[in-house]
Amino acid sequence: MKIHRHPTFIKKGAVLIGNYDGVHIGHQQLIFDAKKHSSHITLVTFDPNPKDYFGQPFTYIQTMYDKLLALKSFGVDQVIILPFNHELSQLSSDQFEKDIIAPLQPEVLVVGEDFRYGRKRAGDITSLQKRFNVHVPKDVMYEDTKVSSTFCRQLLEDGNVDLANHLFGRPFHISGRVRHGQHLGRTLGYPTANLHAPHYPLSGIYAGHTILPDQSCHLSAISIGYRPMAPVPHGMLEAHLLDYDGDLYGQRIHVLFFKKIRDQIKLENFDALKIQMDKDVENIRDFFKKPTIFSN
Incomplete structure (x- = not known):
């Protein structure tokens, strides 16, 4: 998959435009529909998210790195990451068409029903159709709710990882390079990666998997948040790999979330924390003894 920072024409094909935060099943449907029209898929996205740029309350579901991994896995050939800045935010809808879309020479544009573009979101599907061939698949619904990044984000905030994973079509996951911490887990008998x-919509203790660079997969007890027992100024993910002993510092790992076990809580002392962690690991082992759609 090729990645560019400005509109770059490589090959005529289908073009998609959007933030694609989480790359949920609604996004996937747009990609699959684009594949019906062309063998070459270009996706235009933005960094930062426009809501973040304008200072609106916003939490990313995933990093750009993880988003690109997902887009590649679903068959996108080229991603154009446009820096969302003052200049881009002030483009009229007409100028957005001329400067951003037209250089890509799209055979077809595939966008969602609520697609808007240009300054003050003035452009819509009707204006887009005056210049381009536009295909608009129907929204993907869960019961009576449109599947959207906002809906998925709220599910993660609520701890409903089960439903969020269903709407992602895969387990929610976070990747990153293992760094040194305070080694608190190791002193309690639970070393962590x-x-x-810093910015994820979920917090608490979770049952999950950790995938290592050698592609081995390990049951894990995962803590994510601000650690009330040993506070840090930024969010921290700590994954204790069950029945694993090895040095992971500096390596990129992928942590998959399957089930929320409990909230992060402040206990009276670290002895009480050790007892609670024993219970958490037992609950996590019990969880993975049961068949689930993603964990087996």
Whole structure:
């Protein structure tokens, strides 16, 4: 998959435009529909997310790195990451068409029903159809709710990883390079692989898997958040790999989430924390004894 930072024409094909945060099944449907029209798929996305740029309350579901991994896995051939800045935010819808879309020479544009573009979101599907061939698949629904990044983000915030994973079509995951922490887990008998996790919508203790660079997969007890027993100024992900002993510092790992076990809580002392962690690991082992759609 090729990655560019400005509109770059490589080959005529289908073009998609959007933030694609989480790359959920609604996004996947747009990609699959694009493949019906062309063998070459270009996706235009933005960094930062426009909501983040304009200072609106916003939490990313995933990093750009993880988003690109997902887009590659679903068959996108080229991703154009446009820096969302003052200049881009001030483009009129007409100028957006001329400067951003037209250089890609799309055979077809595939966008969602609520697609908007240009300054003050003035452009819509009707204006887009005046210049381009546009295909608009129907929204993907879960019961009566449109599957969207906002909906998926709220599910993660609520701890409903089960439903979020269903709407992602795969387990929610975070990747990163293992860094040194305070080694608190090791002193309690639970060494952890630590990832910097400053901005994610979920927190608590989770049952999950950790995938290592050699592609081995390990049952894991995962803590993510601000650690009330040993607070840090930024979010931290700590994965204790069950029945594993090895040096992971500096290596990129992928942590998959399957089930929320409990919230992060502040206990009276570290002895009480050790007892609670024993219970957590037992609950996680019990969880993985049961068949689930993703964990087996």
